[in-house]
Amino acid sequence: MTRKLDYLLDRNVAWSLAKTRDDPAYFRRMAEQQSPSYLWIGCSDSRVTANDVLGLDPGEVFVHRNIANVVHTSDLNILSVLEFAIQHLRVRHIIVCGHYGCGGIERALSEERSAMVDHWLQPITMFHRKHRAHFDRLSSRTALLDRVSELNIEMQVRRIATMPLVENAWSRGQDLHLHGWIYGMHDGLIRDLGPHVSSIEERDALPSIDQRVFHAEEPASGLRRHALEAFSSLKLTDDLASPSCCMPDEH
Numbered sequence: 582m583t584r585k586l587d588y589l590l591d592r593n594v595a596w597s598l599a600k601t602r603d604d605p606a607y608f609r610r611m612a613e614q615q616s617p618s619y620l621w622i623g624c625s626d627s628r629v630t631a632n633d634v635l636g637l638d639p640g641e642v643f644v645h646r647n648i649a650n651v652v653h654t655s656d657l658n659i660l661s662v663l664e665f666a667i668q669h670l671r672v673r674h675i676i677v678c679g680h681y682g683c684g685g686i687e688r689a690l691s692e693e694r695s696a697m698v699d700h701w702l703q704p705i706t707m708f709h710r711k712h713r714a715h716f717d718r719l720s721s722r723t724a725l726l727d728r729v730s731e732l733n734i735e736m737q738v739r740r741i742a743t744m745p746l747v748e749n750a751w752s753r754g755q756d757l758h759l760h761g762w763i764y765g766m767h768d769g770l771i772r773d774l775g776p777h778v779s780s781i782e783e784r785d786a787l788p789s790i791d792q793r794v795f796h797a798e799e800p801a802s803g804l805r806r807h808a809l810e811a812f813s814s815l816k817l818t819d820d821l822a823s824p825s826c827c828m829p830d831e832h
C-alpha cells in the first residue's frame with residue numbers, strides 16, 4: 582500500500598500543464614493578487630464546490646465551508662473570514678448556499694446527541710424542535726429535510742445580517758449584498774431562496790424566521806426563471822397576435 586499520494590500529485594501536474602497550455606499567463610495572474618467579488622459560505626459536503634457549481638475560476642470566489650453551512654456568531658473562523666472578505670477583499674456579495682440531501686441537516690433532526698457535531702448543529706436541532714408540530718404535518722421525511730434545509734439557509738443569512746461586522750460595513754456605505762441559495766444535488770441547479778439583504782433597513786423589514794416557517798415559497802432555479810420569462814414573452818406575443826381574444830365585446 583502506498584503511503585504517498587503520488588497519483589494526486591500526478592493529476593496536479595496534468596492540471597497545471599493544461600491550464601498553462603490554454604492560458605500561458607494564468608498562474609502569473611493568479612500569483613499577483615486575489616480580488617473576488619463573492620464570499621461563498623457553503624456546506625463541507627464534497628459534492629458542492631463553489632467554483633465548480635458557479636463555473637468560476639480560482640481567484641473569483643472566496644470560500645468558507647462547514648457542516649450544514651452554519652453561522653455561529655462566536656466562531657472565530659467564520660468571523661475572521663467575514664472580516665477579511667468585507668474589509669480587505671471588499672467582496673460585494675455574501676452567498677450562503679446549502680444543499681438538498683444534506684447529511685448535516687439529517688443529523689440535526691435525528692435523535693443522535695453523542696458527537697461534537699451535535700453541538701455544532703444545535704441551532705438547527707432547536708429550531709426543528711420549536712416548530713415540530715408544524716414540520717410533522719409535512720408529507721414525507723424528504724419534504725421535511727428539504728424544508729428545514731431551506732429555512733436553515735434563511736436563518737444563517739439573517740444571522741450574518743445582524744453581525745456588527747456587516748452592520749458597520751453598511752453604516753460606512755459599503756456596497757454589500759447578502760443572498761440565500763440552495764443547490765440541488767439531483768440536477769446541479771442552484772435555487773435562489775432569499776432573503777436578499779443589502780442594508781440595515783432591509784434586514785429590519787424582514788419577517789422573522791419563525792414566521793417564514795409557515796409561509797413556504799417554491800425556490801426558483803435560474804433554469805426555471807428562464808422558462809418563466811420565455812413563457813411570459815410568448816404569452817405577450819400571443820396577446821398581441823390576437824388582441825380581441827380577451828377584450829370585452831364592445832358591440
Ligand SMILES: [Zn+2]
Pocket residue numbers: 624625626648649680682683684685686
Ligand atoms: Zn451538507
